[in-house]
Amino acid sequence: MKIGVGQINTRVGDFQANTQKIFQACEQFAKQGADFAVFPELAVSGLPMKDLVGYEKFVESAETALKELAPKLPLPALIGCPRLCDGAIGVRNSVFWIVDGKICDVFDKHLLPNYGALNDTRNFDSGDKIGCINFKDKKIGITICEDIWSLKEVSTSSRYANQEKPLDYFAKEKIDLLINVSASVFSSANDNVRHKGGMLCKVSEYVNAPLVWCNLVGGNDNLIFAGASAYVDASNGEAKCECLNKFAEDLKVIDTDNVSGYDGDSADFSGDDDLLQALVLALGDFVNKCGIKRVLIGLSGGIDSALVAALAVMALGKDRVIGVSMPSKISSQHSKDDARDLAENLGIEFHTVSIADIVEATESSLAPIFTGLPRDVTEENIQSRSRGLVLMAISNKFGALVLTTGNKSECSVGYCTLYGDTNGGFAPICDVYKTEVFRLSRLINEKAGREVIPQNTIDKPPSAELRPDQKDEDSLPSYDLFDAILRLHIDEYLSASEIIARGYDKAVVEDVVRKVAGAEYKRTQYPIGPKVSPVAYASDRIVSVAIRRGMQ
């Protein structure tokens, strides 16, 4: 059998564009002799739909778009689309089986996740039927995403304790093929899906049939879907696998009678190069799906803004990226030079606007009510916020989206100024630890075979430059130590006492943990940025602000 796997990049609510993509893929698959086509989860509506499902007309319009598409399709297809139904919520996450232009069957997502970045139980009713299609004498089981994550061996095993598991049904049913219409959220630690012996292999073994995993690709707000769709057959001893691209749309016809073995392509996402591609995809898709022409970045001469600018050029091309240097009286010459060098290396439009006069006017205006009070963090923040003011003015005037340059390490402890350097519509590296920022910057230069990010930017000690001779390590532990503690506290949900028990310094750990709690109010107002770690703020770790701090 020949199966057209349509790994497309959809936009939420863009029914016309999404169905057009599906149609074009089907035309290509038909020409290539495919027997049928399959597309990712909710291909017609895009995903995550979140509370847009509350609008009955919205769901109805998606169904209408699917019904208009159906008669035009040149081959049978499995297409994901929400549908109105009876139930507490009244909407299901479904896949439609269309043959000869007609909807012949429909299957609903059965297991609805509510953990990490997912909250399907809020927006969908669970399906009450698990079933197969019969096609060309083959019995093909249909599942949607989470439906296949119910083996004891995989992480969500103990969930859905009281629900029938689709995999148990299909294991008994003796099927010829299992299809999974998927939108699996990327995380750089998610390295156990496609590789030999990984999750897909286990599922194929369990149901004793080959498996087509058609995964979504693209960035939608904070979520990245990595593609990497695959056909996996572990049903007859020796595992076979055929792979689609990672981090890009890919249309591939898989001939199930002629599948190669496992090779290097079948690896998952554990490398820095994957992380880099994920970040580029997320940034480009956010900007493009918002319909924004250009982006704007404050270039400090430091490594965070340098990495963000380099990512932006990779995602959008140099003509859509503007860099602005905003020196103050305190800014060092190397900062100004490094910012200019970076812009030249990237070939982007570059402006310099001094904030000195704005800072002075602000301090003078406030002088009458600040009389007699010592200088403190207030004046540091005035500098950062003056830059925020300048950047937003340029953003407004030029119609360019400001990119926020903060990394996960600084977001964690609030080492940033709200309404200053946190300004922006998207924060490309807010889930990337500082130690990773260094690694990715080196990788970019290495891959380019030249100095894209100035070597001096990589080598010099990080500094916010909000007071003379300031260094990050005056206020924070060394980044190696700092990130190690943060990973335990955030990504592994360990409390201070547990981290200390692992041999870390008590005072340092307690200070970091206290600062993490104290910075929650800044994070509640932080721009959207892509989840790439196992536990990203805003999606995987949601806590209140007005709490007693330091207890966790």
Next chain:
Amino acid sequence: MKIGVGQINTRVGDFQANTQKIFQACEQFAKQGADFAVFPELAVSGLPMKDLVGYEKFVESAETALKELAPKLPLPALIGCPRLCDGAIGVRNSVFWIVDGKICDVFDKHLLPNYGALNDTRNFDSGDKIGCINFKDKKIGITICEDIWSLKEVSTSSRYANQEKPLDYFAKEKIDLLINVSASVFSSANDNVRHKGGMLCKVSEYVNAPLVWCNLVGGNDNLIFAGASAYVDASNGEAKCECLNKFAEDLKVIDTDNVSGYDGDSADFSGDDDLLQALVLALGDFVNKCGIKRVLIGLSGGIDSALVAALAVMALGKDRVIGVSMPSKISSQHSKDDARDLAENLGIEFHTVSIADIVEATESSLAPIFTGLPRDVTEENIQSRSRGLVLMAISNKFGALVLTTGNKSECSVGYCTLYGDTNGGFAPICDVYKTEVFRLSRLINEKAGREVIPQNTIDKPPSAELRPDQKDEDSLPSYDLFDAILRLHIDEYLSASEIIARGYDKAVVEDVVRKVAGAEYKRTQYPIGPKVSPVAYASDRIVSVAIRRGMQ
């Protein structure tokens, strides 16, 4: 039987303070001859716990605090506390029955809500036992919050289709009393709980036993819990009810043999006075639970900032509130006068800082790169952001929390400047429509019997004053029309076509709906503010930013 109902105000993570409150209440109840005491949901840990449950040590510490409290209790008590357990998540939302200083039984929340502002299924495993305590020859059924919202007559009826309903169990079991340990989220439309024939009456009828509803009181971030606990007996024909206070802590011993009938106190929350009290509670609790001494408000002379300042004085007292007027060259004399009059009426500290020099310095600094480009919204935003800069500097220097003054109508369509007037740590009226802002302002003056909010502030046409002679109604429909459309689109999830079908002007409706979608990116960065409407942004209506707009 005499039951001590401990309607206390807890803080998340403040195990010591929460258990101390429970202890003091129990001492008072014991003196008053109570047989046992009951407290709200998760009284020991506070609520919502959200992803703090991910920290095993955090849950363990709450349990430890409870175990340390138990031997000190002078009477039996039902006390809510999370507990570690086996299961997919490993935590349950429980209530402990303590007699003679020992934990004698424990019950877990059975029905876990995941809708509106609630996501219990993310953080807790469901209980697998529904049961009773036997006390003084009485059989008493124990439930937690959502457990009693499963009657067909109440709104969540079609949820939990596959789960055993605690109420069905207790209806069969023939109990003498039902206890509900609760934390019910306030909404001004939530007027069907306590009154005669309301939800509690229906539950009492259904299980044929009287009911004690011990509800949490207090504000926790965006959620308000209104208290209004009650003893309701509708088991013998004529309904009886005894009530605790709304919007305040209240400790009351209810003698079940001597309960009065229904009276005015038993009404729920439909009036403007309730809304006012809810907003005051939320504001005061946010500030106090964050441990913040003072708040700071930019007073424009307009009605939104006037209402917020008045609420702040009601919540915190005049000595903890600072007002700042920040006139520009454009500001009218009446704006400056109205701001000053308001501050005088409220008796608060008041400063004036002109933004003229900051605006001028910013425009001059940008002049070289703005050469030849026309003035536009950029210059309006520079004014708003200069005010944001000044306000945050004063906030930093004085250690005062900035309150954001935006209302729900303007948040809906983005009629506000990000990093300008949206700055702040708490937004007390962001879920209050502009028409409600007028009503509440008039109510404050009426209740005070004097002009607290200057009459001119109430009477003049609203204006952002970012360009000469600007009026809100130049850009927006009249607020009566505007709010009516917004209520249909937001609070009732109606799409443009459905609103138009109700007789509203097509162009106006489509413009409003388009603007609502276009302002999502501003709302993602908006400060926390209290949910008071049926559908509040951030809690009840969560949507993505990078979507095709206007489809809903």
